[in-house]
Amino acid sequence: MSILIENLSTLQNVIYxxxxxxxxxxxxxLGKEDTAVRGNFLSALAMFIAVSITLVNVVNPLIIIIGISVGAIIGSVIALKVKMTSIPEMVALFNGFGGLATFFIAWSEYSTTPENSFQYILIMLTTFIGGVTFTGSIIAYGKLSERLTIKKTSLITKLFTTIFYVSLLYLIYSTFFTDIFEPNFDFYLILIILTLLGGIFFGVFGCNSRTWHL
Amino acid sequence: METYILLGFVLVLSIYLGLELISKVPSTLHTPLMSGANAISGIALVGALMLAVGDQFGQLQEVLAFLAVTFASINVFGGYLVTNRMLKMFKKK
Known part of the structure; x- marks a missing residue:
């Protein structure tokens, strides 16, 4: 049995x-005009292969099937129904969802006790990057769809800039100056909240609808 | 430690590969390329699936794995379809 599992995992890695x-x-x-459509198809195929081979050793198919179906329906409806002119903000929204997924993965990894300090550092960084991507992209979505206007000199901007720097300091503190290997929810919760609020900073500064070529 | 060194190699090489791939791209293709690259970043779906197929399960992990799979697949499906729509628009011109 163990040989079989070993071979399966080797096969999976070769296919990756x-x-x-x-x-x-x-x-x-995708970078050349005449092959761009085929390039997109090829990378979609690669995604399909990678996902399929991961599903080979599935233990509990129900939550995966439900999760993928719900995601596929929501994603396809948004992508196909939306107006051509509002595609840029949709891309921002999708990017935010990707970040949110990463954030949840890191959170889940955190609650299953990290094995060594290197893994611990990676989990903290992934939480931060995922969370910042999510809230930053949501603000970018709001700005691109013109539902939200934030001036760069306003008080809100200053507030979130401060929160971002505080979150960065807390990340550095929590990652390098503590040795907490047992999941400590209160401590991690502060990082989650600061990270999500700090991400707004990127949305406020890093997005300008005039830079889009469409 | 060996594994982390190897992962470090992969990281450094892929950074250079990324820079190489996006240079010399015509500016009209910047938006679809970014959208396509975003769809590829949905490969986090594989990470989410690995989480969901794991056997050590608590209530919290189960919920987080489900949410991660859902949002990652929104990113994957939405990303590829939106990119395809954009590219079709370029063809008509």
Missing amino acids: IISSMLFITGIKM
Whole structure:
């Protein structure tokens, strides 16, 4: 049995290598006008292969099937129904959802006790990056769809800039100056909240609808 | 430690690869390329799935894994379809 599992995991890794080759070729083709459509298809194929081979050793298919179906329906409806002119903010929204997924993965990893300090550092950084991506992209979505206007000199901007720096300091403090290996929810909760609020800073500064070529 | 060194190699090489891939791209293709790259970042779906197929399960992990799978697949499906729509628009011109 153990030999079988070992072989399966080797096979999975070989297929991951093949799918990363397809991804790279896909991006390369996406950069030239005449091959762009095929490039996009190729990278979608690579994604399909990578996801399928991961699903081979599935233990509890129900939550995965429900999760993927709900995501597929919501994603497809948004992508196909939305007006052509509001595509930029949709891309921002999708990017935010990707960040949120990363954030949840890191959170879940945190609650299953990290094995060593390096893993601990990675989990903290991933939480931060995922959370910042999510809230930053949501603000970018609001600004691009013109539902939200924030002036760069306003009080809100100053407030969130401060929160961002505080969150960065807390990240550094919590990652490098503490040795907490047992999940400590209160301590981690502060990081989560600061990270999510701090991400707004990127949305306020890093997005300008005039920079889009569409 | 060996594993982390190898992962470090992968990280550094992929940073250079990324820079190489996005240079010399015509500016009209910048938006679809960014959207396509965002769809690829939905590969976090594989991480979410690994989380969901794990056997050590608590209530919290189950909820988080479900949410991660859902949001990652919104990113994947939405990202590819939006990119495809944009590219089709370029073809008509």
